[in-house]
Amino acid sequence: MKYKEHKPNGYIDNFVQCFWEYENADTEILHTILPDGYFDLIAEFDNDILTTVKLTGVWTKPKDITIPKKTKIFAIRFKLLATEYLFQKEIKSILDTVQNLPFNFWNIDTYQSYEFERFVADITNRIDNSIKHLKEIDNRKLKLFEFIYQGQAETVSELSEKVFWSSRQINRYFNQQFGFSLKEFLKIVRCNATYKDISNGNLSPQTNFFDQAHFIKEVKKYTGATPKELHKNKNDRFLQLSVAEPK
Known part of the structure; x- marks a missing residue:
């Protein structure tokens, strides 16, 4: 298992806790995800092919997940304020579960499994631009x-x-x-x-x-x-x- 994070800088920090990458190369792994007060946008690659794009709700109880071998994940861990101002929706409807998204959401289908740094840079720019066009934030x-x-x-x-x-x-x-x-x-x-x-x-x-x-x-x-x-x-x-x- 390999894991790394990129922390955001500047005003985006109000909406994003981190960008993270996870790689499981050799064997299937069982993880228990614990409640942490955030929600995630996740892109999963299986053998370098994009297979899933999904949005999690906020976890209020532990969740068991199985990560197959040769899986790579690009993800963004969001603070709750992002629901209203970046996604412009409530997420109570997906509490303790996930919602599948189209592969082209935020152009995620344009990234290769080795392009995490580009993913971080592009999504950062996208979020920065979204924030600039927002109405006044409470x-x-x-x-x-x-x-x-x-x-x-x-x-x-x-x-x-x-x-x-x-x-x-x-x-x-x-x-x-x-x-x-x-x-x-x-x-x-x-x-x-x-x-x-x-x-x-x-x-x-x-x-x-x-x-x-x-x-x-x-x-x-x-x-x-x-x-x-x-x-x-x-x-x-x-x-x-x-x-x-x-x-």
Whole structure:
């Protein structure tokens, strides 16, 4: 298994968490994808031939997937704000599942399996141009997701005060756009923030959990495994843990 990421620069960072490439050359691999607070646009190549283009919803529970040998994946991991401003649609209808897209979506069918760098450059330009033609972006939403992804707020009420947007309105927005509450999303992001520590062998909570029992309960709720099981990560089962491990 080979995996690498490119982080975006500038204003696009409000919409894109990273571009990533995955290659599985020799054997079929079973992965469990864990909730992380993002959604992905994925292009899969089988023996260098494009076979799938799809959009995932946000995962709120672990998802088992099988990656065949000689598979390569190009993907974009999006922050939730991208649903409204780049895709201009809700994604609650594909919560915890995927939607197949035409191969020519964003001209993906023009890329060869060895052209990840061109894929990143072209899609970056496409997104930059899309952003330039957008109507004014709601600054409350920009700040809301900035605070959430940077771990700068722990509760719905705290976020509401920071962005001057009522808790009721925020939750209505989340349920209509994404299919879950802001409180649920905060828990998913908080759980995701523990994966790197767990992969490094730190099985005790650092912040934002009441105690060890609460930490274990929350991690198991969203991953289906205890912190100890995640850390063992037998056969690279948990992909997010594998790529979080120090090289």
